Amino acid sequence: MLEYFPENVSSIGIEHDHLFAIIYYLCVGIFFLVNITLVYFLIKYRRRRGVKAYYFHGNNLVEFTWTLLPTLLFAGLGFYSDDLWTRMKYQDAVPVADVEVEVLGQQYLWHYRYPGPDGVFGRTIPSLRSSENVFAIDPEDPAGKDDLTMSNVFYLPINKTIVVHLSSVDVLHSFFLPNFRIKQDAVPGLKIDVWFDCFKAGDYELACAELCGSGHYSMRGELRMLSEDAYNEWLQGKYDAILASIEQPAEAASADDMMDAGDEMSDGTEIVEEPTQAEQGH
Amino acid sequence: MVRVPAHGSQAGKGEHREKFYKLILLRNMATEVLTQAHHGAHDDHGHDHDHAHHESFIRKYIFSTDHKTIAKQFLLSALIFLFVGGGMALILRWQLAYPGQPLPLIGHLLSDSFVTDGVVQPGFFMQMTTMHASVMIFFVIIPLAVGFFGNLCIPLQIGTDDMAFPMVNMFSFWLVPPAAMCVMSGFFMDGGAAAAGWTHYPPLSVTSGAGHTMWTVGVFFAGFSSILGGLNYIVTVLNKRAPGMGMFDMPLTVWALFITAVLISLGTPVLASDLAVLFFDQFFHSSFFIPEGMLYADNVHTGGGQPILFQHLFWFYSHPAVYIMLLPLMGVVSDVMSTFSRRPIYGYKAMVFAMGAIGGLGFIVWGHHMFQSGMNPLLGTTFMLSTIVIAVPSAIKTFNWLGTLWRGSIRFSVPMLQALGFLTTFVVGGLSGIFMAAAPADVFIHDTYFIVAHIHYVLFGGSLFGIFAGIYYWFPKLFGRHMNEAWGQIHFFASFILFNLTFFPMHLLGIGGHMRRISDPTVYEFLAPFQDMNEFITLAAIGLGFAQLILVFNIIFSLKFGKKATRNPWRANSLEWACPSPPVGHGNFDRQIHVYRGPYEFSSPLTKKDYLPQWKKLEEKPAETPVTAQKTEAGESTKA
Numbered sequence: 001m002l003e004y005f006p007e008n009v010s011s012i013g014i015e016h017d018h019l020f021a022i023i024y025y026l027c028v029g030i031f032f033l034v035n036i037t038l039v040y041f042l043i044k045y046r047r048r049r050g051v052k053a054y055y056f057h058g059n060n061l062v063e064f065t066w067t068l069l070p071t072l073l074f075a076g077l078g079f080y081s082d083d084l085w086t087r088m089k090y091q092d093a094v095p096v097a098d099v100e101v102e103v104l105g106q107q108y109l110w111h112y113r114y115p116g117p118d119g120v121f122g123r124t125i126p127s128l129r130s131s132e133n134v135f136a137i138d139p140e141d142p143a144g145k146d147d148l149t150m151s152n153v154f155y156l157p158i159n160k161t162i163v164v165h166l167s168s169v170d171v172l173h174s175f176f177l178p179n180f181r182i183k184q185d186a187v188p189g190l191k192i193d194v195w196f197d198c199f200k201a202g203d204y205e206l207a208c209a210e211l212c213g214s215g216h217y218s219m220r221g222e223l224r225m226l227s228e229d230a231y232n233e234w235l236q237g238k239y240d241a242i243l244a245s246i247e248q249p250a251e252a253a254s255a256d257d258m259m260d261a262g263d264e265m266s267d268g269t270e271i272v273e274e275p276t277q278a279e280q281g282h
Numbered sequence: 283m284v285r286v287p288a289h290g291s292q293a294g295k296g297e298h299r300e301k302f303y304k305l306i307l308l309r310n311m312a313t314e315v316l317t318q319a320h321h322g323a324h325d326d327h328g329h330d331h332d333h334a335h336h337e338s339f340i341r342k343y344i345f346s347t348d349h350k351t352i353a354k355q356f357l358l359s360a361l362i363f364l365f366v367g368g369g370m371a372l373i374l375r376w377q378l379a380y381p382g383q384p385l386p387l388i389g390h391l392l393s394d395s396f397v398t399d400g401v402v403q404p405g406f407f408m409q410m411t412t413m414h415a416s417v418m419i420f421f422v423i424i425p426l427a428v429g430f431f432g433n434l435c436i437p438l439q440i441g442t443d444d445m446a447f448p449m450v451n452m453f454s455f456w457l458v459p460p461a462a463m464c465v466m467s468g469f470f471m472d473g474g475a476a477a478a479g480w481t482h483y484p485p486l487s488v489t490s491g492a493g494h495t496m497w498t499v500g501v502f503f504a505g506f507s508s509i510l511g512g513l514n515y516i517v518t519v520l521n522k523r524a525p526g527m528g529m530f531d532m533p534l535t536v537w538a539l540f541i542t543a544v545l546i547s548l549g550t551p552v553l554a555s556d557l558a559v560l561f562f563d564q565f566f567h568s569s570f571f572i573p574e575g576m577l578y579a580d581n582v583h584t585g586g587g588q589p590i591l592f593q594h595l596f597w598f599y600s601h602p603a604v605y606i607m608l609l610p611l612m613g614v615v616s617d618v619m620s621t622f623s624r625r626p627i628y629g630y631k632a633m634v635f636a637m638g639a640i641g642g643l644g645f646i647v648w649g650h651h652m653f654q655s656g657m658n659p660l661l662g663t664t665f666m667l668s669t670i671v672i673a674v675p676s677a678i679k680t681f682n683w684l685g686t687l688w689r690g691s692i693r694f695s696v697p698m699l700q701a702l703g704f705l706t707t708f709v710v711g712g713l714s715g716i717f718m719a720a721a722p723a724d725v726f727i728h729d730t731y732f733i734v735a736h737i738h739y740v741l742f743g744g745s746l747f748g749i750f751a752g753i754y755y756w757f758p759k760l761f762g763r764h765m766n767e768a769w770g771q772i773h774f775f776a777s778f779i780l781f782n783l784t785f786f787p788m789h790l791l792g793i794g795g796h797m798r799r800i801s802d803p804t805v806y807e808f809l810a811p812f813q814d815m816n817e818f819i820t821l822a823a824i825g826l827g828f829a830q831l832i833l834v835f836n837i838i839f840s841l842k843f844g845k846k847a848t849r850n851p852w853r854a855n856s857l858e859w860a861c862p863s864p865p866v867g868h869g870n871f872d873r874q875i876h877v878y879r880g881p882y883e884f885s886s887p888l889t890k891k892d893y894l895p896q897w898k899k900l901e902e903k904p905a906e907t908p909v910t911a912q913k914t915e916a917g918e919s920t921k922a
């Protein structure tokens with residue numbers, strides 16, 4: 001059964017697959033134990049002439065034993081799993097990012113935003129969101145002018161810690177990278193950090209795993225994992241294009257919020273209006 | 283609840299007890315007089331119970347207050363919905379196996395808003411997933427598990443004439459048709475029926491068409507029906523037990539239904555409030571669940587709601603609801619297993635406490651449906667631990683069922699086969715639950731076909747096989763005729779094999795990452811290797827669907843031509859077998875019932891036969907006061 005998993009390419013995925021295998025062998029064991037006992041009883045104690053069933057109401061010691069054993073077993077499993085859970089999802093356990101990217105789900109595509117040449121995400125103001133400005137970037141903030149945005153396909157480097165700031169434009173979506181064993185719902189109005197790494201370059205599929213409307217099945221994205229050099233080259237190409245378009249606003253092609261070029265006084269502050277998950281304290 | 287417990291187990295207080303029973307008799311008579319007066323207000327026919335009834339057709343078969351008739355109504359409506367929901371499932375399966383190919387047979391009959399040239403449109407697919415699950419949960423399994431078995435078993439098994447509130451009972455059934463009409467009405471509206479999943483998460487359920495609002499209203503009604511049923515069961519079980527019957531003399535089916543009723547009355551109001559608030563968002567455009575900055579019909583929303591709040595309230599009900607759908611069947615299966623292995627239930631009290639534990643713990647595990655929802659992961663830890671603990675009572679029950687078979691004298695009649703089907707599939711469903719309960723392992727399989735497999739192992743394999751067991755078991759009591767045994771066996775084996783062929787591979791799909799609720803898996807490259815499996819599942823599912831026709835024909839045929847049933851055809855011990863088959867019109871029992879012992883005294887050494895009914899007073903005198911002697915004996919050995 002375990003061989004049906006898609007190929008794993010992340011370090012957390014290794015741990016995930018390991019835990020899954022432990023539970024799998026445990027459950028297969030219990031399954032056979034119970035069913036072999038059952039079949040044995042059914043054959044051995046089938047109705048026979050002249051044999052009366054045994055009149056007996058049970059035994060407290062037996063009940064106690066078969067309560068305690070599964071409790072210990074399952075509680076052990078719970079505490080064991082918790083270690084991985086805390087490192088996977090706890091927001092205060094998110095490691096320092098080598099690369100940050102903001103990801104937004106929208107019916108039925110994915111949007112990505114990189115901080116741009118200045119290394120800083122532009123400030124966002126939720127009330128400014130529109131279909132032209134899905135990220136709700138504040139046009140007044142110079143840090144936002146060079147942000148690199150794209151849809152459907154995105155690129156990241158291997159062997160780096162990647163942190164995704166995940167949210168949604170409209171309804172719920174879910175950011176599912178099967179090869180990375182990553183899944184996290186994208187919730188409008190909430191920013192959730194998801195981190196992962198990758199040890200194998202290649203093209204991977206990004207799926208939406210939360211029903212988001214009739215086109216849900218088609219909400220497919222692609223993640224191209226590049227070697228560090230290839231990634232830097234790709235990024236530099238994008239930066240050059242952005243910087244060029246900022247200088248000549250009339251020809252603005254790639255960035256979607258080119259309002260006013262010139263004032264490059266990025267103060268480096270990042271104001272994110274959406275509350276983070278930890279602040280909301282759900 | 284004026285009743286002082288009629289446990290009667292306070293041995294030695296014989297005289298007091300007699301007095302007490304007289305009181306109860308008196309009270310029962312008083313209730314009867316009141317009910318009659320009540321009937322009288324509606325029509326002038328005589329109500330002498332010794333005479334034939336002259337009730338109008340409508341009073342007798344449609345707006346009946348008789349629990350047996352209401353049970354039949356629940357059975358009939360649920361069986362109809364079973365095929366409606368099943369048909370929807372086959373539409374889903376067709377599209378998954380052969381995306382883009384026109385639906386056979388019905389493809390060209392459907393409206394153009396659902397299909398193009400007979401091919402299922404993605405929007406229609408979503409409506410089908412939503413409606414399939416909603417119909418199956420709210421109009422098949424809950425009505426059968428709670429409505430049908432509650433009405434059938436509670437009064438008969440506690441030896442009384444009817445529910446505590448027969449009118450409320452009738453109302454509880456008659457809320458189902460309007461509820462179903464609301465939920466289905468979307469098919470005739472612009473935008474079609476609800477398509478946001480049976481979980482109906484906002485914002486999607488708020489930003490989509492009017493069918494979603496109607497869904498909310500309909501499910502609200504269905505919940506109301508449950509609440510009315512639940513309250514009625516609680517009062518009935520507490521107040522109307524036959525003289526001599528203590529709480530621990532009740533069959534496990536009654537215990538299970540009682541605990542279920544408690545879950546219903548604590549959980550369903552929360553769902554109702556959740557739906558009410560959702561309705562406000564949908565209809566009055568408030569924003570309890572709609573966050574600020576959300577893009578919605580090209581406008582940015584400025585409210586300040588919380589989508590995740592809906593999920594908390596929804597699962598606070600819906601996790602207990604999965605047990606509402608299962609617990610009654612756990613009771614049914616216990617009764618059946620005990621009867622057909624001719625053994626007392628192993629660990630009766632442990633069974634009761636395990637069900638109580640499932641009920642109690644069921645209220646603190648809801649977050650396991652929300653591990654990936656964006657709720658604080660710290661809560662994930664808590665919910666993971668509580669969820670893993672809830673697997674323990676399930677394990678206890680499984681072991682006790684095995685213990686019941688141990689050293690029995692097992693008969694493989696159809697109810698027993700179905701009960702064994704329940705047991706094996708429930709084990710698989712419980713074990714897949716462990717994977718999902720471990721939060722880090724749930725990350726990958728959440729919202730994949732692994733969940734779909736789990737759901738169906740517990741709800742189809744568990745609940746539905748349990749329901750089948752109960753139908754075959756009590757059919758002779760309810761209708762006075764046996765179901766056909768041979769066709770019953772064919773139905774069981776066909777269902778059991780095809781069920782596993784349909785749903786087991788879904789675990790593999792889930793491990794392969796196949797998302798649930800997608801209408802075309804061929805969009806994804808990583809799912810390409812699974813297309814053959816999807817086709818295989820579809821073929822098995824079609825077979826499984828058709829196998830259920832056997833059940834229907836068996837029921838129809840047996841109603842007319844089945845072998846006549848005696849009073850106690852399975853030679854069982856609980857009180858329903860003391861009354862004629864079918865039970866007498868109003869009142870059920872044709873004699874005064876007194877309970878002398880627990881419900882599972884099979885193969886007791888006190889008698890030559892291999893069963894000793896609860897109502898049987900032993901004539902030969904094994905001790906000075908036979909009643910109390912047996913009572914304590916049974917009580918003690920149960921305690922052991």
Ligand code: HEM
Binds near residue numbers: 727
């Ligand atoms: C050993 C006991 C069980 C455990 C540990 C367990 C655990 C879980 C978990 C963790 C989930 C959420 C999975 C996810 O969405 O990622 C789930 C889903 C579900 N469970 Fe169970 N479960 C158990 C027994 C049952 C039983 C007895 C039933 C019903 C009779 C049931 C019905 C369901 C249903 C219907 C869902 C899916 C709801 C949905 O998302 O549509 N489970 N279960």
Ligand SMILES: [Cu+2]
Binds near residue numbers: 172211217
């Ligand atoms: Cu989606």
Ligand SMILES: [Cu+2]
Binds near residue numbers: 600647
């Ligand atoms: Cu649950």
